[in-house]
Amino acid sequence: MTTATPTPARALAPxxxxxxxxxxxxxxxxxxxxxxxxxxxxxxxxxxYGISRTPLREALKVLAAEGLVTMKVRRGAYVSEMxxxxxxxxxxxxxxxxxxxxxxxxxIAGDEQFAELQRMHDRLEKLAHRxxxxxxxxxxxxxxxxxxxxxxxxxxxxxxLRRMMKLDRRHSLLxxxxxxxxxxxxxxxxAALAARNPSAAADAMRAHFAGSLEVxxx
Numbered sequence: 001m002t003t004a005t006p007t008p009a010r011a012l013a014p015x016x017x018x019x020x021x022x023x024x025x026x027x028x029x030x031x032x033x034x035x036x037x038x039x040x041x042x043x044x045x046x047x048x049y050g051i052s053r054t055p056l057r058e059a060l061k062v063l064a065a066e067g068l069v070t071m072k073v074r075r076g077a078y079v080s081e082m083x084x085x086x087x088x089x090x091x092x093x094x095x096x097x098x099x100x101x102x103x104x105x106x107x108i109a110g111d112e113q114f115a116e117l118q119r120m121h122d123r124l125e126k127l128a129h130r131x132x133x134x135x136x137x138x139x140x141x142x143x144x145x146x147x148x149x150x151x152x153x154x155x156x157x158x159x160x161l162r163r164m165m166k167l168d169r170r171h172s173l174l175x176x177x178x179x180x181x182x183x184x185x186x187x188x189x190x191a192a193l194a195a196r197n198p199s200a201a202a203d204a205m206r207a208h209f210a211g212s213l214e215v216x217x218x
Contacts, residue, residue: 016055017051017055018055018056018059018062021049021055021058022059022062024049025063025068025069026068026163029063029068029079029166030166036079036080036081036082037078037079037081038079039075039076039078040077040078040079042056042060060077064077066160067080067160067163067164068163068164068167079167080164080167082165082168084216086164087165087168087216088216088217090164091209091212091216092209093157094158094161094162094165094209095205095206095210097154097157097161098142098145098146098158098205099201099202099203099206099209100154100202101145101146101149101158101205102189102192102201102204102205103198103199103201104148104149104198105117105145105148105193105201106192106193106196106198106200108148108149109196113148114193114194117141117144117148117190120140120144121141121190123137124141124183128179128183134179139162141186142158143158146158178211178215181211182208182211182212185211186208188204188207189201189204191204192204
């Protein structure tokens with residue numbers, strides 16, 4: 001009896017160039033090197049990146065699908081802008097989704113998971129005077145809470161919405177006093193999680209986003 005020769009595993013294809021270009025563009029947009037509402041000079045960027053315009057255009061299509069870039073007929077690509085109403089609607093959705101996640105996390109989080117969330121919150125407290133580091137740590141905390149709660153579909157929606165929020169010129173945490181208020185809201189949330197109280201955790205997260213909405217409406 002003969003045995004079949006195993007078929008060699010196919011090598012994974014390296015990530016396409018346009019994907020690397022798309023990530024570089026994302027970071028330039030988030031860093032405000034490419035301003036919301038600004039025209040994207042394809043020729044200049046292609047020369048800067050040392051690539052042809054083909055992978056750049058493919059990358060722009062990816063960002064257009066994500067909402068970060070707006071393609072205008074015969075005018076080219078522009079960094080998308082967020083209106084006040086766009087921001088209000090996104091905060092409203094984030095409040096609903098993350099409040100639900102907070103309730104689930106309060107119910108199912110193990111001791112090690114809670115300890116990690118507490119560690120991340122403690123780091124936020126220490127970064128209160130380092131704006132950019134605080135923003136990154138704050139997002140990491142919220143995503144970690146979503147990971148504890150589970151539901152990858154909810155997490156993906158939140159990631160997409162948070163990506164769009166990075167286009168907002170009026171970041172709520174930049175308002176005077178808002179960062180301190182945000183930390184206070186996080187403390188209430190952590191107390192609810194520690195008490196394993198799902199309704200209190202959901203209320204705390206809703207209040208957290210309501211605070212941001214108040215800033216938008218000023």
